[in-house]
Amino acid sequence: MNGKPKIGVYVCHCGTNIAGVVNVEEVVQFASTLPDVVVARNYSYMCSDPGQALITDDIQNYGLNRVVVASCSPRMHEPTFRKTLLSGGLNPYFLEMANIREQCSWVHEDPIAATEKAKRIVEAAVVKARRLEALDVKEVDVEPACLIIGAGIAGIQAALDIADAGFKVYLVEKSPTVGGHMAQLDKTFPTLDCSACILTPKMVDVANHSNIELMTYSQVEEISGYIGNFQVKVRKKSRFVDMEKCTGCGACAEVCRMAGRIPNEFDEGIGMRGAIYLPFPQAVPAKYTIDKENCLFLSKGKCGESPKCKEACQAEAINFDLQDEIVEFKVGTIIVATGYDVFDARKKPEYAYGVYDNVLTALEFERLVNASGPTGGKIVMLERGKKKKKKEGEEVEPPKVPKSITFIQCVGSRDKSVGNEYCSRVCCMYTAKLAHLAKDKIPDCEVTIFYMDVRAFGKGFEEFYDRVRREGVRYIRGNPSEIFKRGDKLVVKAEDTLTATPLEHETDMVVLSVGLVPRSDNREIIDLLKLSQSSDLFYLEAHPKLRPVDTASDGVFLAGVCQGPKDIPDAVAQAKGAASAAMIPMASGKVKVEAQTSVVNEATCRGCGFCVAVCPFTAIELVEVNRNGWPVKVARVNEALCKGCGACAAACLSGSIQQRSFKDIQILPQIQALGVK
């Protein structure tokens, strides 16, 4: 835009948010005296339709070519007002926002001083507005495919929705089977429907869907590119079993020399497996996997005369020479649904988890009550780590059934001492469910729950909690301080805080209701996708209320517990949200890319590569150019990749890389206007 700047200044009341402290009339008066300001107005809500109409009308009537809106933080409404400028026929980057709410009225009480500060902020914005440049908004094509990382219930649901809508889905799962934690559960609260019964059909669907390419036992190794055009590299780890040939008959697992000697991850280590295994009978795909760390042939090079599994396999599916496979593909959007770990109960040594056999985590107990679990759903006392030596003719004593089971809630949640201040949101209800199942399976069992508060906030939760209490489950309000052994009983030491009575509660089995924590390998995805974390270390959404499935990286979305603890319905709802959010750019086929990108002055760039190193989006590379006949290296920005974060501009020692709309010549006068006069 050529010619003299003609600036309109619009001061928003934001109801009383701003006008309650700042004298907006006075700010308008002041703004109208600033150089190049043609019109200055105030209005109750600038973001409203009539507020925006003020701007478009003035663009028409006064020939404005720059607009300053003095209102809130640009985070929410900068896009709103950019659209206003566009509809008024101006380049949207001729907008400058002055934040007189978060940075002024909300943090000050003295109206006179706040008004003075608001004037300064507005003046700084006007000064910058005079130097703004028009920027081009570029569009790029979107690959109609989505990568989903993690095939728990959230990943599965998102995959099915997107695939049903007709887009290609690449579903990558680290473990040998899809299903995630939900597959480990027995019943689900509060309706007590069987977890497997509602999950397994979906597991089968993702494996069979024509639009879904399922990659289990696989890991995403590299992601480059940007919304619409992500390049993905996935390592499909070798199972040493030919997926085409394996029929899932299980003959191999029966004969494995390691059978029954390796703790099965799926059973939380309570059940055992061999080196060749299927995590659980309904696993999808129903193909066996050889765990190369534990396989005698693969780790030691020798398995008796020859590997028995290979002999037993009639389909000839076992092939010890199979290698990892690297697959590469392109997607337009990415959904992260990597789930969670359960809290490591060893971090609460007072509960003696790992010391006493019958102190369990809730997930271990879940496997114990599960009909497909290692005990066939029988709740029995555990003897961990002991090898059962069977002598000929000797009768094996049947395992004991606990007469008393005690649950402790909030283990690793709402607990600053372990660094987790948050509530895990599922433990109150899964504890109630497990207590109910315990009562159901062992009717004469005494079931006690130690709790801090019971949070039964969801649909049907309070009713379920009530039902469990009526079934005779005893709730004691108090956070136990210690678990120790007296004879063959475990003793839970606590205080009933409702009656202020110290008590020692004897029991056969203690179940620790462990909370949900970010996955220990969270960093891998952070490094791949440059995600941010909230203070609880779960992945951070773009806005806690209005963009709950988006991330700061365009085209990357979150689903499920990786974003924060949630139960199955919430995880499914978020997965559906993430799916629909991911489908927006894929359906429209085009996305706009950031216009406020970095730009290099190749004449002064010395090619040190600091910007290349600090760029979180790998948007900058060094290229050789000819400078006065000399070959020199200089930085060059890939504008489609640049997100305009400005890290490069801060790192550049010679000031040779600058961000559009935030150039030194735009910002320095702005700072000067804020400073001492």
Place this chain on the structure above:
Amino acid sequence: MVDVEKLREIAREVVSREDVRQLIGYRQGTYGFRARPAFITSPEEVDQLIFSPACVNNLATYLTLEERLPVPRGQEPDLRKVAVMVKGCDSRALVQQMEEKAYERDRIVVLGIPCTGVVDMDKVEKRFPNVLSRGEIALEGDKFVLSFDGKREEVPKEELLADKCKRCRYPTPLVYDQLLDEEVSRFADDDYADVLALEKRSAEEKWAYWEEKFSRCIRCYSCRNVCPMCYCEDCVLDRLNPQWMRRSVDISETTAYHIARAYHLAGRCIQCGECQRVCPVEIPLMELNRKFYKDVEELYDYEPGTDAEAPPLLATFKVDDREDFIL
């Protein structure tokens, strides 16, 4: 001590190479004990070369300082290698320059001098003022031997040794193609006594201290020009739009200049001490640089100019980087 004959022999060989354009070394200065840089382009000039404790300059500066004039149409740029003589401290400038991609390793030929310490010329001149005829300095055991006007004076090494040598961790060059002498093992370490003393002062005392120092500055920019790490083609200080600091010599602008320079050297200064050496008004610039140096070492376990493969400190980020010092 470097054998001068051996030095000249190696230098002759290097300068004679077809792929070497010039050799940057030392020669006797015009008066007194001083040595000055020598730019040798032909074997005939090699006999000028010397090395002695008077060879204080960090020649790494000249690798980046050299002006690249526009290449006339139809001609090719002269991309032959440059050979350079470096002491242990100077070699770290090469390492840091390469860390910052100023040039590739194969563009230079490095003649490394295992260094037993150089003199502080100010101390020498205070001790032997007004020596105008050419004099020589040699190190013999723990004494500097100064020969001038037919006289021979011995001074204990400690008394004339440059301060930077008293805390030198890297007397043997960290990068070289040929080493001109036996390796010298570390004979000193840095206890940061000067920085610790400065840190103990109150904010007011520090301000008063630096205000006095900076008020002397005449903005000659010698510190910038001699610094091997200051080699932007177009220094932000010289720019007019925007103008980061005015050229006028007043305390505010001058303070801004020195603080900006210290920040630009954080994680990059390799402690050759050239800035302080060349300062005509004796501003103790290394005290500023060494404060940053100490902080960088303590906070990030990083020493600039010790590993050409390492990424530059300020261009790296680790999740467990300390940030407790951030306000």
